[in-house]
Amino acid sequence: DAKTTQPPSMDCAEGRAANLPCNHSTISGNEYVYWYRQIHSQGPQYIIHGLKNNETNEMASLIITEDRKSSTLILPHATLRDTAVYYCIVRWGSQGNLIFGKGTKLSVKP
């Protein structure tokens, strides 16, 4: 059980903002929200993470709702290279590993 729900796929026009939603209604108070992405045939790449405050880095912004039951990853100006599967993760396994769900396949189109 990945504890997150994401749409299976989304399209975005090149140059526009990509807003990827994630539902994590059963998140615990001390669980962080992590976002990774996986470009085809590569290993996952860390994007951003947060606990309850909104976060921004050079790659993306993370908006977490006040009740922490959902979040949105924002890629401000999507490019073709942002086409990937995006994983929202809140759950760590007993070994300290990340547990991946099915993610959202984002297709950025010209």
Place this chain on the structure above:
Amino acid sequence: GAVVSQHPSRVICKSGTSVKIECRSLDFQATTMFWYRQFPKQSLMLMATSNEGSKATYEQGVEKDKFLINHASLTLSTLTVTSAHPEDSSFYICSARARQGPNEKLFFGSGTQLSVL
């Protein structure tokens, strides 16, 4: 960010042979590394946890005698697929846990595509 190097990126082998995959943390020490497997159009599934200086912990359903893991140093873990068969063909990905500031993150290698003929 931290860098995890994984080699080889792609390997094709005959059925019955063994294949070794290396995973190195280049700029940090990793007491724990993880090995995932990913079949086409599916998500990553944890196979085993590799701890430096001790035996690996395998997930249910993963044969420890078939997937040998060695974590002999703080920067290197290896996965050996012994007597590989076509059903072992998959994308294998390693990751290492690193602490940056107050939080921990997992960093991933680039993956190894194994094709067993």
